[in-house]
Amino acid sequence: MSDQPDPRSFLSADRADGSIYNDPALFDMEMDRIFMHNWIWVAHRSEIPEPGDFITTFVGPHPVIVSRDRKGTVHVMLNRCRHRAATVCEQHKGHTASFVCPYHGWAYGLDGALRGVPHQNGYGDDLDKASLPLVNLRVADYQGLIFATFDHAIPDLDSWLGAAKPWIDLFMKQGAGWPVKTMGEHKFTFPGNWKIQLENTTDAYHFPIVHKSFLDSVDQETQDILNFVGGKGFVEDLGHGHSVMVMIPELVDLDDNLDAPIPERFLELAAQLAETYPPEKVRQIIRAVGGSGFNLNLFPNLACSMAFFRVLRPLGVSQTEIRHIAIGMDGGPDIANQARLRLHEHFQGPMGFGTPDDAEAWDRVHRGALAGRDIPILLNRGLAHEEKRADGHLYSDVSAETGMRAAYRQWLAAMTAEPAGETVA
Amino acid sequence: MTITLDEAVALVTLEADLLDHGQFHDWLGLYTPGGRYVIPIDPDAEDFENVLNYAYDDAAMRAKRVERLLGGRSISAAPPAQTVRLLSRYRMLASDGDACTLRCAQYLKELRQHRERDYAANVTYRLVRTPDGLKIDLKVIRLLIATEALTAVSYIL
Numbered sequence: 062m063s064d065q066p067d068p069r070s071f072l073s074a075d076r077a078d079g080s081i082y083n084d085p086a087l088f089d090m091e092m093d094r095i096f097m098h099n100w101i102w103v104a105h106r107s108e109i110p111e112p113g114d115f116i117t118t119f120v121g122p123h124p125v126i127v128s129r130d131r132k133g134t135v136h137v138m139l140n141r142c143r144h145r146a147a148t149v150c151e152q153h154k155g156h157t158a159s160f161v162c163p164y165h166g167w168a169y170g171l172d173g174a175l176r177g178v179p180h181q182n183g184y185g186d187d188l189d190k191a192s193l194p195l196v197n198l199r200v201a202d203y204q205g206l207i208f209a210t211f212d213h214a215i216p217d218l219d220s221w222l223g224a225a226k227p228w229i230d231l232f233m234k235q236g237a238g239w240p241v242k243t244m245g246e247h248k249f250t251f252p253g254n255w256k257i258q259l260e261n262t263t264d265a266y267h268f269p270i271v272h273k274s275f276l277d278s279v280d281q282e283t284q285d286i287l288n289f290v291g292g293k294g295f296v297e298d299l300g301h302g303h304s305v306m307v308m309i310p311e312l313v314d315l316d317d318n319l320d321a322p323i324p325e326r327f328l329e330l331a332a333q334l335a336e337t338y339p340p341e342k343v344r345q346i347i348r349a350v351g352g353s354g355f356n357l358n359l360f361p362n363l364a365c366s367m368a369f370f371r372v373l374r375p376l377g378v379s380q381t382e383i384r385h386i387a388i389g390m391d392g393g394p395d396i397a398n399q400a401r402l403r404l405h406e407h408f409q410g411p412m413g414f415g416t417p418d419d420a421e422a423w424d425r426v427h428r429g430a431l432a433g434r435d436i437p438i439l440l441n442r443g444l445a446h447e448e449k450r451a452d453g454h455l456y457s458d459v460s461a462e463t464g465m466r467a468a469y470r471q472w473l474a475a476m477t478a479e480p481a482g483e484t485v486a
Numbered sequence: 487m488t489i490t491l492d493e494a495v496a497l498v499t500l501e502a503d504l505l506d507h508g509q510f511h512d513w514l515g516l517y518t519p520g521g522r523y524v525i526p527i528d529p530d531a532e533d534f535e536n537v538l539n540y541a542y543d544d545a546a547m548r549a550k551r552v553e554r555l556l557g558g559r560s561i562s563a564a565p566p567a568q569t570v571r572l573l574s575r576y577r578m579l580a581s582d583g584d585a586c587t588l589r590c591a592q593y594l595k596e597l598r599q600h601r602e603r604d605y606a607a608n609v610t611y612r613l614v615r616t617p618d619g620l621k622i623d624l625k626v627i628r629l630l631i632a633t634e635a636l637t638a639v640s641y642i643l
């Protein structure tokens with residue numbers, strides 16, 4: 062297809078052309094080459110804990126059902142009837158034994174198998190039900206994070222996550238010994254390209270500027286903890302477009318430093334927890350409530366971001382949906398989960414003290430990038446002192462744009478790869 | 487003395503007027519010290535403390551919200567959006583001694599950065615009579631689109 066843009070022309074090692082955010086043909090390529098040929102995060106285990114549970118969501122622009130069948134196996138299936146394409150389920154979440162298409166009543170099992178066709182004799186011998194299941198994507202999970210892909214030839218999830226896996230393990234310590242569960246989400250859109258949001262999760266530089274009004278609203282101790290630009294944190298390129306930005310090194314491993322003093326804002330909660338739990342456990346729970354000190358950016362659509370999951374979904378070249386999913390301790394004390402919910406509400410969502418200011422900044426990037434022609438977006442912050450360490454990874458300071466460069470390298474690799482794999486039919 | 491519909495409507499109309507005219511400090515004074523301002527996500531939520539909401543503000547959070555809107559340090563709220571809201575369809579669900587529950591419809595139009603948006607909501611108030619007059623003890627705003635993707639709301643609904 063000769064009218065496709067050349068992705069290479071949008072990017073160099075340390076800058077991007079502004080049109081990378083607003084070229085519609087490039088966006089169409091991304092939906093194919095990135096969102097159909099990489100592992101895409103679809104759900105957390107706790108959203109479908111029991112056989113028969115399902116949610117509906119998207120892989121790129123493709124509507125899917127994520128279900129748990131009677132044996133406990135998770136399926137990610139296109140939400141598209143094999144008869145004449147109607148979506149078979151429009152419920153956001155639920156529990157069922159089967160999915161029945163509302164148009165002509167074809168019925169599918171939790172694994173997508175076509176079970177029943179009303180008045181099947183109208184087809185004579187001309188309908189092979191076994192060959193008409195809901196189209197199943199390839200599925201894999203790690204630490205409760207469920208991913209799916211259309212591509213059956215790309216490497217398995219374990220090797221795709223690679224160096225990000227230990228960071229996922231650390232992130233899940235927010236369960237304080239209990240499994241992590243999701244506790245609802247804030248969902249909002251902004252008028253701009255998805256990559257603007259992808260960059261933001263690995264952008265510590267903006268925090269003290271954009272989030273002034275949030276910082277005004279917390280106590281001095283918290284302000285000091287969040288004053289990390291110029292501090293001891295770092296950004297590490299983890300390969301495959303993934304990166305981690307460590308903002309608060311003391312909060313990387315929540316099981317460490319258990320004898321550190323309890324922050325003042327959690328003293329009351331700690332006193333309440335002490336009525337039920339031994340001192341060591343109280344400290345573990347308190348550290349979990351406070352959240353992790355890093356953002357783990359997993360290319361292309363998930364971030365394990367301090368204390369929540371950030372999921373992005375491109376809706377169009379200039380329209381992006383973001384979900385900030387709250388997480389808590391499955392089986393943990395209610396008062397601790399309530400504290401996490403309140404912290405989430407304080408910063409996140411369309412009425413939080415942080416998110417609206419982020420959204421405003423992204424909105425402005427989108428509008429500003431439409432001005433002029435051939436003007437680069439700079440991605441070179443922290444390059445001057447970036448170093449490759451013994452592990453082969455690139456490191457720079459906490460406010461470096463190392464994570465963005467990592468994501469764009471993977472973006473380019475995906476956009477220019479000859480599709481090796483066959484996608485599912 | 488039972489709270490009448492007229493009294494209740496007068497208070498919530500005053501609240502709407504203060505919010506549309508940016509008189510947020512005066513707005514704070516309409517609530518009881520233990521009062522809550524809640525914008526749930528789940529349309530069926532009642533146990534707000536144990537679920538994620540858009541807002542679940544006690545007095546301290548309300549005060550911080552006002553500071554944020556007036557402080558000029560938030561790019562999404564400098565200045566806050568302009569709003570015009572209409573309240574109507576009042577119904578007294580219960581009125582008993584010094585407390586009542588009032589339900590009404592709210593239709594709000596917002597203008598910010600050349601974009602107009604609107605939000606429809608069912609609003610339920612619990613109002614209580616105090617020595618300082620009638621106060622809001624609970625306001626629950628159930629947005630019609632609460633379960634859909636929203637955009638930033640840089641004002642007080």
Ligand code: FES
Pocket residue numbers: 142143144145146147162163164165166167
């Ligand atoms: S489109 Fe689903 S049964 Fe006809």
Ligand SMILES: [Fe+2]
Pocket residue numbers: 267268271272415419
């Ligand atoms: Fe931010």
